[in-house]
Amino acid sequence: MLNKIKIYLTDWRWTLSLGLSLSAIFALFEAGNYLISWLSTALIFFLGLCALLALWRWSGKTQMLLLIIALALLLRLVSAIVLQVFLPINGYQESEQQQAGYVFFDAFRRDTQAWDLAQSEASLFTAFNKEYHTDQYGGLLAFSAGSYRYLSPDAHRPLLIALLAAFAATFGIPFFWMAAKEIGGEKLAFSATWLFALYPESILQGSSQMREPFLISFVALTLWAFLTWQIDRQHRFAQWGLGIGFTGLLLISPAIAIINLIILSIYAAIQHERNIISSKQIIIIIAIFLFAIFLLSAGLSQKNFASNTPIGVILEWLHKAIKWDAYQLEVGSGWVQKLYKGMPAAFHIPFATGYGLAQPVLPAALIEPTTPIWKTIAILRALGWYLLAPFLLYGFIAIPKLDSPQARRIWTWVGLASWTWIILASLRAGGDQWDNPRYRVIFLTLQALFAARAWLSYRERRDAWFPRILAVEVIFLAFFTHWYASRYYVRFATLSFGAMVVWILSLSALLLFGGLFWDNWQSQKNKSA
Numbered sequence: 001m002l003n004k005i006k007i008y009l010t011d012w013r014w015t016l017s018l019g020l021s022l023s024a025i026f027a028l029f030e031a032g033n034y035l036i037s038w039l040s041t042a043l044i045f046f047l048g049l050c051a052l053l054a055l056w057r058w059s060g061k062t063q064m065l066l067l068i069i070a071l072a073l074l075l076r077l078v079s080a081i082v083l084q085v086f087l088p089i090n091g092y093q094e095s096e097q098q099q100a101g102y103v104f105f106d107a108f109r110r111d112t113q114a115w116d117l118a119q120s121e122a123s124l125f126t127a128f129n130k131e132y133h134t135d136q137y138g139g140l141l142a143f144s145a146g147s148y149r150y151l152s153p154d155a156h157r158p159l160l161i162a163l164l165a166a167f168a169a170t171f172g173i174p175f176f177w178m179a180a181k182e183i184g185g186e187k188l189a190f191s192a193t194w195l196f197a198l199y200p201e202s203i204l205q206g207s208s209q210m211r212e213p214f215l216i217s218f219v220a221l222t223l224w225a226f227l228t229w230q231i232d233r234q235h236r237f238a239q240w241g242l243g244i245g246f247t248g249l250l251l252i253s254p255a256i257a258i259i260n261l262i263i264l265s266i267y268a269a270i271q272h273e274r275n276i277i278s279s280k281q282i283i284i285i286i287a288i289f290l291f292a293i294f295l296l297s298a299g300l301s302q303k304n305f306a307s308n309t310p311i312g313v314i315l316e317w318l319h320k321a322i323k324w325d326a327y328q329l330e331v332g333s334g335w336v337q338k339l340y341k342g343m344p345a346a347f348h349i350p351f352a353t354g355y356g357l358a359q360p361v362l363p364a365a366l367i368e369p370t371t372p373i374w375k376t377i378a379i380l381r382a383l384g385w386y387l388l389a390p391f392l393l394y395g396f397i398a399i400p401k402l403d404s405p406q407a408r409r410i411w412t413w414v415g416l417a418s419w420t421w422i423i424l425a426s427l428r429a430g431g432d433q434w435d436n437p438r439y440r441v442i443f444l445t446l447q448a449l450f451a452a453r454a455w456l457s458y459r460e461r462r463d464a465w466f467p468r469i470l471a472v473e474v475i476f477l478a479f480f481t482h483w484y485a486s487r488y489y490v491r492f493a494t495l496s497f498g499a500m501v502v503w504i505l506s507l508s509a510l511l512l513f514g515g516l517f518w519d520n521w522q523s524q525k526n527k528s529a
Contacts (some may be wrong), residue, residue, distance in 0.1 A: 011053055019045035022077075026163065029081050032155025040151040041163060048167040055174040062177075064190060069173050072197035072206075076166035079207035083373075084159050090373040101158055103377070104434065107209040110134040114144035115156045124149070139251030140211045161209040169206030172217025173197050175241070176445060179224040183410070184453060192452035196220075199448070200384035201441045204377065211252050215442045218252070219260055221245040223445055226264045230271065256442060259424075263417050263446070270409045339497060349427070356426030359436040362386045363481040367488055381437055390473055391451035392418060394466045398457030411453055418446040468515045472508045479504050 023042035030037040052073070056066055084101040091098030102108035113134045117127060124146050128138035135141035144161050152160050176196050180189035196202070205212040225241030232238070249257035343351065362385075365378035395415050402408050421443045429435035440447075458466045479500050486494040495503065 011050070015049040015053060016046055019049050026077070026081070026159070029084055030155075030157045030159050032152070032157060036152070036154055037157060040157075040160065043151070044160075044163055044167065048170075052167075052170060052174075055171065059174040059178050065174070065177055065193065068177075068193055068197045069170060072173055072203075073166060073170045075198070075203050076169060076206040077163070079203055080159060080162035080166060083207060084162070086373050090371045092371070103204065103208050104210055104438075106134070110141055111144060111158055111161060111209045112156075114141050114161075115148050117141070117145040118148035118153075137251065137253060139248075139253075140214065144209070158209060162207055165209060165213045166206050168217055169202065169213035170197075170217075172220035175217070175224040176220040176448070179220065179227055179445070180449060180452070182224070182227045183449065184456075188449075188452050188456055191455055192448045195388070195451060196444060196448040199388070199441070199444060200380040201437045202444055204381065205438060205441060210438065212438050212442055214248065214252055215256055216444055218245045218248040219256070219443060220445050222249070222260060222264065226268075230268060259421065259443075263443075266417075267410070267413060270413050271406070342498075349430075352430040353423065353426045355431035356429055356436040357422065359426075359431060359433045360385060361433070361480065363477060363484045364433075367481065367484040369488060385437065385440075386473065386477070388447065388451055390466065390469045391454040392422075392447060393469050394458065395450045395454035397463075397465045398454050398461075401457060401461065411450070414446055414450050414453075418443065418450050421446070464515060464519070468511060471511055475507050475511070476504055 020042055023038055023045045026041050026045075027034055027037040030041070052069055056069060059065060083103055087098045087101050087103065093099065097105050097108040100108060100112075102111070114127075117124070124142045127135065127142035127145060143164075147160060147164060148156070173193060173196065177189050177193045180192040184192075202213070202216060205216070221241050222245035225238045225245060228235050228238035229242060246257055246261075249260060339351070360378060360382040362379075362382040365375070365382040368378075370378070392415070395411070399408050399411050399415065402411065422440055425439035425442075426436055429439050454466075479495075483494060483497070483500055
């Protein structure tokens, strides 16, 4: 007992001193009175560090996990400060959003409205009204307004919300670690958690005033809680985790709550295919699903729709959103307009979806002229996606080589769920270079798990298919780099877009089918020997 008290006292002193020091530095970059800024950030740092330390101890006190948590938080804090300081200097001068230090326009609009609500005498619950349209569902707007009202009453401090987002993003790491360890053991958990913590898009979202860092961590929390609850139905912490996780998802994005519920339900059915799902479980799942549908339709009904039913409102909104994003892609790009003129209208949305899968396009990030800060952001985001995507493809090739039939079923579902969400995100966002990556990263839990499983499989077997997938990506990048370079710099001879696509598909098919033929020939040769 005395040893535990000593540990708690040591932790308390350590977190207090570190929190005071970090908040003193962080407050230097915030607006308004320094003392108020320091006190408010010190409170957040102290509570946040205490929570992270408690979660680390609860998850097993692994030193590597502590390093991952510390590095993840530090990168998000540094990124938040850099963006706040350098965007007004090195961003575009005509952009009000960038001059205010915001990367995302959605964050700028919502955060500005949150400050207005905080300064008014209105209740925070008015964030859920039609009057405040910058947040469809109102949860993050209410949270931001409450933070400003009670922690920053004297000045608008966007970094305060970025600080909360950084901690929110980091809170998900211990839960993800425990979930990954439950699914695939400690070796997989290390690889997956490094990716989960350091994926560039996640770092960018976690250093901005966005909803994605909260959603990512709530998804991680519900995954761990669900896996634990499947093992022990009386596990109180898991029950609380499910309640808190789904409540957070419902308040911030009911649509993500619905998709997450579907993913976990199918996972449970696959994992316990011989077991009968209890009526209580079915009732809970249906209740959460219906409540999420109600919240989603209520949030969307703030806009005018012809349909009067919840499902009708959701489907009508989705149809209009997809068409709108495809239209935005067309009007925002001259070469897309040319392509659209040469293809049937029925192919516009599939083209926008496919283009969205490539976003952020790495050759464009490397070649398109822009300011240094935007160049850095674009390259890091694109590089992260183009390093992750080959593992997400190779994972399906590695699955049949797993020994356990149940493991093959589970990992097949993780891979299918990952790619289903990636395609849905691209369908919803069209070819937008900002919305595609941020929607995609919401279910980083699944993508990190599947990519880590693929990486471990390749390290164990070293088969030829992963290098072949990388070679296909190199072909894609080489052609598009040449194409972008010819557009912006050197006007040397270049292929038309259609001809370039044909070349990419032809060379890729030749490489893949040639590899398949080679493998079969080698197999027959070994059998005859």
